[in-house]
Amino acid sequence: MNPLYALLLLSDPTITTSPDDLTAVVGQTLTVESVVSSDRPGIAHLNVASLDGVYVDLEDWSQEVTKAVPAHETQLEWEFQAVNPGRFVVYVVLIPEHGSLVAGPPVHVTVARRETLDTGSAVPVAIAVPALLGALTVIGRVRMGRRDSGRNS
Amino acid sequence: MTRVIAGQECRDLWIGGRGPVLVFGFSVLLSAMTYLAATNRAMNFLEQREAVNLTVQVALAVGVLLTVVVSADAISGERERGTFEALLLTPVPRRAIIVGKLIAATTMWLACVVVTIPYLWVLGRGVAGVGPAVLLALTVGTLVATGLGGIGLLFSAGANSNKTSLAGGLLLLLVLFAPTQLPALPKTGVGEVITRINPIGSALHYVSQILVSQRNWTHDLSYLASPVLIALLVTGVVIVAGPRLVRLTAGLK
Numbered sequence: 001m002n003p004l005y006a007l008l009l010l011s012d013p014t015i016t017t018s019p020d021d022l023t024a025v026v027g028q029t030l031t032v033e034s035v036v037s038s039d040r041p042g043i044a045h046l047n048v049a050s051l052d053g054v055y056v057d058l059e060d061w062s063q064e065v066t067k068a069v070p071a072h073e074t075q076l077e078w079e080f081q082a083v084n085p086g087r088f089v090v091y092v093v094l095i096p097e098h099g100s101l102v103a104g105p106p107v108h109v110t111v112a113r114r115e116t117l118d119t120g121s122a123v124p125v126a127i128a129v130p131a132l133l134g135a136l137t138v139i140g141r142v143r144m145g146r147r148d149s150g151r152n153s
Numbered sequence: 154m155t156r157v158i159a160g161q162e163c164r165d166l167w168i169g170g171r172g173p174v175l176v177f178g179f180s181v182l183l184s185a186m187t188y189l190a191a192t193n194r195a196m197n198f199l200e201q202r203e204a205v206n207l208t209v210q211v212a213l214a215v216g217v218l219l220t221v222v223v224s225a226d227a228i229s230g231e232r233e234r235g236t237f238e239a240l241l242l243t244p245v246p247r248r249a250i251i252v253g254k255l256i257a258a259t260t261m262w263l264a265c266v267v268v269t270i271p272y273l274w275v276l277g278r279g280v281a282g283v284g285p286a287v288l289l290a291l292t293v294g295t296l297v298a299t300g301l302g303g304i305g306l307l308f309s310a311g312a313n314s315n316k317t318s319l320a321g322g323l324l325l326l327l328v329l330f331a332p333t334q335l336p337a338l339p340k341t342g343v344g345e346v347i348t349r350i351n352p353i354g355s356a357l358h359y360v361s362q363i364l365v366s367q368r369n370w371t372h373d374l375s376y377l378a379s380p381v382l383i384a385l386l387v388t389g390v391v392i393v394a395g396p397r398l399v400r401l402t403a404g405l406k
Binding site for chain 1: 168169173174176177180181183184185187188190191192268271272274275276278279
């Protein structure tokens, strides 16, 4: 068979993803499943984009963002952690050996803020600990000085 | 007898000694770090875990530095101040003197751990980082502090002057700490060997793998071989060679 003709017979790769929407709080681990159907092997890549203009460091969100995809239908499971609050879109892109990229449908992820670090409790600790230690140091020095002067007199 | 010496050395260090001043300086450093982290509005969930890890690492580095400073002064300092003769005249085994001084120097590290706890509590709340961070500081940090504090004590016993002993201890720490600042060191073959044989580098790597990468405690346990080995070896040398090291003049004769 003519290789060019065989290439035309190959169907376009498709990607389906589930679920369509996810909600989470910061720090929660989420899972998205995708099914990649392709006649040729390629590489599937997970991407995260912010809809609020927040900078997304993909390395923070997921340890594994690329997976090899053999020919035919492959089911992939993507685990990621919501590290920023806001509205995001998670999607899978197939990078085939030949031809253009194929993007899957977006999964809308809404991440609610969770206050884990507040200045209100940090400032008292940042002031109280050195103040307490400083006071104990001064008291110790004064008591030592009095004891020494008592011995000398 | 070791307990008596350790108790006396602890009193000398903590009641009217340098201990409280050094720990006060240590707390000021941690306060500045905690304030900067807590007021950083752009910090995300993972970066907060990294802030806990950074606090443990700074506590370990500075706490061990203070331990080495105390231990490097323990014998050579007493020789220079002229107080060592009186100690040698007491009916106490010389092994008890050197082991007691090592125990007293290690209390400097334990005090640093206690001071670090409130800062770890502030930074680690909500990211499940407080308990593991305190436990890691206590276990891994104590191993490193005992090993390097013991080396500082051996420097102190062998040095003719206090300046030489302190300089030797600080140089050792600098040499061990510098490779930990090289980027991606454990990811190369040679780099991993350097990290594994360096007690500070391997301890910091182990801590970050648990606190930031959320690895299991047993996953990178082999990285603790160097801190454990050095702590055991140095303690063994201090106990075995102690009587010959505790002398009015420096060096083995």
